[in-house]
Amino acid sequence: MDIASLAFRTDLAMLEHSGSEIEDRGTHLVVRTPDNPAYWWGNFFLLSTPPSDADEARSWVATFETQFPGARHRTFGVDGQAGTIDDLAPFAEIGLDVDLSAVMTATSVHEPPRPNTDATYRPLDSDSDWAQQIEVARAGEDVGYELPFVTARTAAQRRLVDAGHGAWWGAFEGDRLLASMGLFTASPGLARFQSVKTHPDARGRGLAGTLVHRVSRYGYDELGAHTLVMVADPDYLAIRIYRSVGFAETERQLQAERKPAG
Known part of the structure; x- marks a missing residue:
């Protein structure tokens, strides 16, 4: 097929x-x-x-x-x-x-209108970081999902990182993870965003837009991607964040x- x-x-x-x-x-x-x-x-x-x-x-x-x-x-x-x-x-x-x-794609990105310069943006790299990823996932759109499901999905996400397909990035305030997303190579020149989430306590601070921009640059510069892909609810406010850094709707799923x- x-x-x-x-x-x-x-x-x-x-x-x-x-x-x-x-x-x-x-x-x-x-x-x-x-x-x-x-x-x-x-x-x-x-x-x-x-x-x-x-x-x-x-x-x-x-x-x-x-x-x-x-x-x-x-x-x-x-x-x-x-x-x-x-x-x-x-x-x-x-x-x-x-x-x-x-279905939103970008071949280039720019900073959001109001970037957040207070947080630290880096890949998740410790057991503590990944434990917090489960917390952010459950506090965000995965609220209501059972812990075993979220834990298993997070373990699969970590396997993607460990296998060298990409990285899972976070926006941190001190050691606390406030927002996160993954970006992985799907095929040569093509990379896909995964699970863009912000903790409810940290929304409205420009973290997601700034993180999308930083992670996109990682995709172009380190993964060798020419096109980045993300999928979003067309009626959800977050879609405006993606548009603000250069993503445009090109398909539907x-x-x-x-x-x-x-």
Whole structure:
């Protein structure tokens, strides 16, 4: 299966780097992360085209259940670069949540309008730093996720660093981690941002924009990237931060999911 979506191509590269398994079935990919089966977007189907109607969507759900018999979630990506939320209507009709994300790219960056010069910006390099990464993840958008899930995902992120694919950076005040993000090589000349997060106590201080700029420079200068990729919620305020340093929306990513009950 040839993948057109820049977002999914880089997603899959990150998953493969950290130990996930990808099986090509022609019409779809089956993606598995054996060491973190509760990771919805590490255990999913990537479809070459969206379902044409609700019956086909139900068929995909049934096929998913045969491949992931113990899973409490149902997750589907749909390949493409310029889809719309209407393409996912058959999944919505059978009760799945559907989502469209902005795929943002940059071939050059500049400082944000109000850079934060008080914090220290550096890669995570100690057990203490990585322990704090779990705290920042759970305090931010991962709030509500169980600790074992966040811990397993953080361990996978650290494996990416240890394998030499890139680095996980943080904005520190003293020894305290306030914001963090990863940047890793997906293929020659292409690098992908991962999990841009700021602790709720530190938002509104320009940390994320400054860190995105610093990490982008690392991508160009040390990873040899020509194009940087990040995926963002088009309705979330953070997208303005990415635009402020030079990122622009170039594609869209389509996903459908049914979260575990409760």
